[in-house]
Amino acid sequence: MVMPDHLCPFGLKTKSLLEREGYEVEDHPLRTREETDAFQKEHGVSTTPQVFIEGERIGGYEETRAFFDRPLPKEDETTYRPVITIFAVAALMALGLSWSFFGNVFTLRAFEWFIAISMTILGIQKLQDVESFSTMFLNYDLLARREVRYAYIYPYGETLAGVLMVAGALIWIAxxxxxxxxTIGAISVFKAVYIDKRELKCACVGGGSNVPLGFVSLTENLMMILMGLWMPIRMWMG
Incomplete structure (x- = not known):
């Protein structure tokens, strides 16, 4: 569909995919609603684009990806990609800051920044939809189950602590x-996963994520414990 107020993103994706696979594409844009309705009626379909290879209808964008053995991930498919992305970007930001301030990427401050930036980004993920986060968080957090309001406060606390630790300010709060x-998070995750053997989704990157509760969630909490213990010591040492 190529209309004045709408350019179909799936049409662009499908055309690009076919070209990357070595096909010469004969494109037929649908420029009006009437053309689109007529095309869908003619071929007995409800969506566009539709791909035909050597006269055989393959289907839309998802079907075309499947045709080339590149299926889209399922909505409920378990994935660590969100967490890996966050930690990777946090690490690069920490190394960049270390290089900018000290002329060396491998410094103790870079490691501190990595954890603090990770906390901040993870906090932002939760703050995008606190209601959704709190619902998922209540599945396993022991304190939130006793005091539901804690599930709503948690994202703000994590983000605040992360921002203050990035700045190296107000450590007596952070x-x-x-x-x-x-500490509460680590105990809760350990109990849910390793004692109760429950298979749950982690709220670490916000509600609705498909990241499994387990090692990654425990790592997030252990990093906060480490920083909570280390930062006052570092400030005291000067």
């Missing part, structure tokens, strides 16, 4: 917050 929520 450290206790990180230590508290990290």
């Amino acid at each position: 450290a206790p917050v990180a230590l508290f929520i990290g």
Whole structure:
């Protein structure tokens, strides 16, 4: 569909996919609603685009990807990609800051920044939809189950602690917050996964994620515990 107020993104994706696979594409844009309705009626379909290879109808974007053995991931498919992306970007940002400030990427401050930036980004993920996060969080967090309001406060606490630790400011606030929520979180995750053997989704990247509760969630909490203990020591050492 190529209309004045709408350019079909799936049409562009499908055309690009076919070209990457080495096909010469004969494109037939549908420029009006009437053309689109007539095309769908003619071929007995309800969506566009529709791909035909050597006269055989393959289907739309998803079917074309499947034809080339490139299926889209299922909505409920387990994936670690969101967490890997966050940690990778946080690491690159920390190394960049270390290089900018100290002329060396491998510094103790880079490691501190990595954890603090990771906390901040993870907090942002949760803050996008606190209601959805709280619903998922209540599945396993022990304190939130006793005091539901804690599930709504948690994202703000994590983000605040992360931002303050990035700045190296007000550590007397950031450290206790990180230590508290990290400890409760670690205990909750350990109990749910390793004692109760429950298979749950992690709320670490916000509600509705398909990241499994387990090692990654425990790592997030252990990092907060580490920073909650280390930052006051570092500030005291000067």
